[in-house]
Amino acid sequence: MNNEIPIDVALSMYGTMVRIRRFEQAVSELYARGKIPGFLHTYIGEEAVAAGVCANLRLEDKIISTHRGHGHLIAKGGRLDLMMAELFGKATGYNKGKGGSMHIAEPDLGMLGANAIVGAGAAIINGAAFTAQYLGNDGVAVAFFGDGATNTGTFHEAMNFAAVWNLPSIFVCENNGYAESTPRRQHQKIQAVAQRAVAYDMPGVTVDGNNVGAVYLATRSAVQRARSGGGPAFIECQTTRWRGHHEADQQHYRPKEEMLTIEDRDAIRDWRNELLARGVSAAQLDEIEQTAAQELENAVAFAEASPLPDPAQAYTDIFTPVSEAL
Amino acid sequence: MAATERDAVSLGGAAPVMSPDLIMQVAPGTPAREMSYQEAIREALREEMTRDASVFVMGEDVGKHGGAFGVTRTLFDQFGGARVRNTPISENTIVGAATGAALVGMRPVIEIMFVDFSGLAMDQICTQAAKLRFMTGGQCQVPWVLRMPQGGGAGKSTAAQHSQSLETWFAHIPGLKVVLPSTPYDAKGLLKAAIRDNNPVIFLEHKFLYSFRGLVPDQDYVLPIGKCDVKRVGTDVTIVASGYMVWHAMLAAQMLEREGVSVEVIDVRAISPLDRETIGASARKTGRVVLVAEAVRDYGPTGEWAMAVTEQAFDYLRAPVVRVTGRNSPVPFANSIEDGVWPRTDDVLQAVRQVMAY
Numbered sequence: 041m042n043n044e045i046p047i048d049v050a051l052s053m054y055g056t057m058v059r060i061r062r063f064e065q066a067v068s069e070l071y072a073r074g075k076i077p078g079f080l081h082t083y084i085g086e087e088a089v090a091a092g093v094c095a096n097l098r099l100e101d102k103i104i105s106t107h108r109g110h111g112h113l114i115a116k117g118g119r120l121d122l123m124m125a126e127l128f129g130k131a132t133g134y135n136k137g138k139g140g141s142m143h144i145a146e147p148d149l150g151m152l153g154a155n156a157i158v159g160a161g162a163a164i165i166n167g168a169a170f171t172a173q174y175l176g177n178d179g180v181a182v183a184f185f186g187d188g189a190t191n192t193g194t195f196h197e198a199m200n201f202a203a204v205w206n207l208p209s210i211f212v213c214e215n216n217g218y219a220e221s222t223p224r225r226q227h228q229k230i231q232a233v234a235q236r237a238v239a240y241d242m243p244g245v246t247v248d249g250n251n252v253g254a255v256y257l258a259t260r261s262a263v264q265r266a267r268s269g270g271g272p273a274f275i276e277c278q279t280t281r282w283r284g285h286h287e288a289d290q291q292h293y294r295p296k297e298e299m300l301t302i303e304d305r306d307a308i309r310d311w312r313n314e315l316l317a318r319g320v321s322a323a324q325l326d327e328i329e330q331t332a333a334q335e336l337e338n339a340v341a342f343a344e345a346s347p348l349p350d351p352a353q354a355y356t357d358i359f360t361p362v363s364e365a366l
Numbered sequence: 367m368a369a370t371e372r373d374a375v376s377l378g379g380a381a382p383v384m385s386p387d388l389i390m391q392v393a394p395g396t397p398a399r400e401m402s403y404q405e406a407i408r409e410a411l412r413e414e415m416t417r418d419a420s421v422f423v424m425g426e427d428v429g430k431h432g433g434a435f436g437v438t439r440t441l442f443d444q445f446g447g448a449r450v451r452n453t454p455i456s457e458n459t460i461v462g463a464a465t466g467a468a469l470v471g472m473r474p475v476i477e478i479m480f481v482d483f484s485g486l487a488m489d490q491i492c493t494q495a496a497k498l499r500f501m502t503g504g505q506c507q508v509p510w511v512l513r514m515p516q517g518g519g520a521g522k523s524t525a526a527q528h529s530q531s532l533e534t535w536f537a538h539i540p541g542l543k544v545v546l547p548s549t550p551y552d553a554k555g556l557l558k559a560a561i562r563d564n565n566p567v568i569f570l571e572h573k574f575l576y577s578f579r580g581l582v583p584d585q586d587y588v589l590p591i592g593k594c595d596v597k598r599v600g601t602d603v604t605i606v607a608s609g610y611m612v613w614h615a616m617l618a619a620q621m622l623e624r625e626g627v628s629v630e631v632i633d634v635r636a637i638s639p640l641d642r643e644t645i646g647a648s649a650r651k652t653g654r655v656v657l658v659a660e661a662v663r664d665y666g667p668t669g670e671w672a673m674a675v676t677e678q679a680f681d682y683l684r685a686p687v688v689r690v691t692g693r694n695s696p697v698p699f700a701n702s703i704e705d706g707v708w709p710r711t712d713d714v715l716q717a718v719r720q721v722m723a724y
Contacts, residue, residue, distance in 0.1 A: 152506070164469070167470070
């Protein structure tokens with residue numbers, strides 16, 4: 041199955057996962073050193089979801105992300121230097137340091153924002169999907185969210201809304217088994233999260249979220265369907281959160297045996313092996329890693345050297361000025 | 367303006383009737399038609415939808431049915447189901463979808479059936495739409511309008527979950543504009559401005575005003591959001607009011623004129639952004655201020671208006687500021703209790719006499 045994925049796409053997804061992993065490892069360390077303020081939720085272990093989904097999207101397709109949102113922006117083409125500066129709270133960041141890790145957005149890349157309210161993005165993405173439908177283009181819109189979000193009222197409203205309006209909305213659940221600290225068996229009774237889709241007469245599939253090829257292929261069929269007017273779809277990606285809910289979380293609630301096996305599944309290592317088996321040279325993959333490492337080094341230097349926003353910035357960007365054209 | 371038999375206010379359960387002559391906003395000779403507040407809102411929607419294909423209407427029952435109060439009636443026939451869109455009963459997702467559409471270039475006009483139902487959508491209104499521009503450092507904008515009927519006092523026993531005045535819920539959130547039109551002229555001009563505004567605008571229509579009539583110019587016009595309107599010029603006392611309360615203020619002013627008291631009436635057409643300067647200038651001129659709002663007293667709009675008076679006119683005051691507000695009570699069902707919770711013209715008269723006698 042994965043062998044049918046074009047090699048350039050397969051390599052691109054590898055690069056995306058590596059860039060996310062490097063970025064997240066770096067920000068984790070920088071957070072521990074006090075360089076990054078606020079709450080920091082890292083995506084380590086879940087890279088295959090963002091990489092596999094976004095490899096199917098065009099620049100003009102829209103996504104909306106979660107509090108754990110760095111990976112989605114990177115997968116949609118985000119620049120690591122502008123992201124790093126934003127996480128540092130610097131004026132040169134994507135959002136002038138006003139959003140930070142939990143609210144980072146780049147509409148020019150179709151990334152409508154990380155979002156710190158669990159479940160909220162599922163509602164918002166429907167509006168982007170509706171706009172594509174209204175304008176008659178074949179754009180799609182993707183909401184990422186976790187297993188915990190599928191218990192919110194907004195999620196259920198949004199699934200129903202997308203189904204009734206037959207919107208090109210794709211709902212991607214990153215099921216990492218935990219809603220913060222609460223294991224999934226304590227917060228929902230269904231076996232597979234994808235069962236939720238049945239209630240809205242929407243196709244729902246469950247895939248191995250540690251297999252970027254499986255994520256890519258499941259998304260491909262959902263995207264093709266949505267682009268051709270077939271309506272919304274739900275994709276559950278079963279994945280693993282390697283680190284805590286946020287960086288200060290010591291994960292005492294996770295059983296010891298689970299902690300020992302968290303890293304047994306590594307989507308990047310697995311994909312590397314698949315690429316090697318398809319004849320890609322180790323040197324080529326190493327070069328991808330080195331490029332990412334260099335990009336990251338530059339990003340950190342850029343963020344370190346960037347100025348803090350002026351305190352007066354608290355009072356700008358609250359409203360768009362009323363246009364003269366009124 | 368002579369008093370007429372039409373300007374009486376009923377203090378019983380029946381709907382009070384106010385003469386349109388109380389508020390004249392169109393200069394004589396200007397081509398204009400008389401229409402109701404509801405028709406003025408519908409006309410604003412129709413004109414903006416005709417002018418701009420990115421404007422569309424969505425909400426519960428807004429399609430063929432025309433919405434709970436019939437405001438969008440006929441729009442479905444004219445513009446079709448693609449632009450006048452019924453939704454499931456899902457307030458939070460309705461507003462969220464409007465936000466998503468607005469983020470990518472549309473201008474949604476949302477109707478929530480009663481402002482009381484906005485509690486179901488507060489995350490999307492206050493924590494998403496209001497903050498997105500700021501959180502993204504100005505990268506995004508959310509040009510939607512959220513229309514919601516509010517208020518009570520029609521003796522209709524709509525009770526505690528269909529009668530509230532909740533403007534300060536929204537005015538407390540930086541990033542939202544909050545508009546309360548009091549007349550057909552204002553409703554049309556402010557709604558057109560709200561639709562063209564690139565920010566989220568909360569547009570609160572007093573449900574009791576829907577049938578009120580007034581002149582509306584034929585020509586296209588917009589009114590500034592964030593400027594108070596001096597509805598009546600006077601010298602002895604300032605009444606600051608918004609929404610339906612402006613009519614009580616105007617009627618009281620007319621009655622007081624016969625007693626030799628010259629009343630200035632300031633209509634706070636938008637409580638956010640609040641035009642403190644116009645309130646302050648009037649207070650400095652008259653030295654006596656009465657504030658009138660239908661919302662419950664505590665932490666309601668009058669508190670902020672009083673602060674504007676203190677900041678801008680303290681040295682000029684000749685009497686303590688007095689306010690007339692809704693009671694601090696959930697709205698009751700039975701007429702006999704309901705009637706007592708609303709501010710009325712008599713309450714305004716008493717308040718003015720109180721500040722005049724100080």
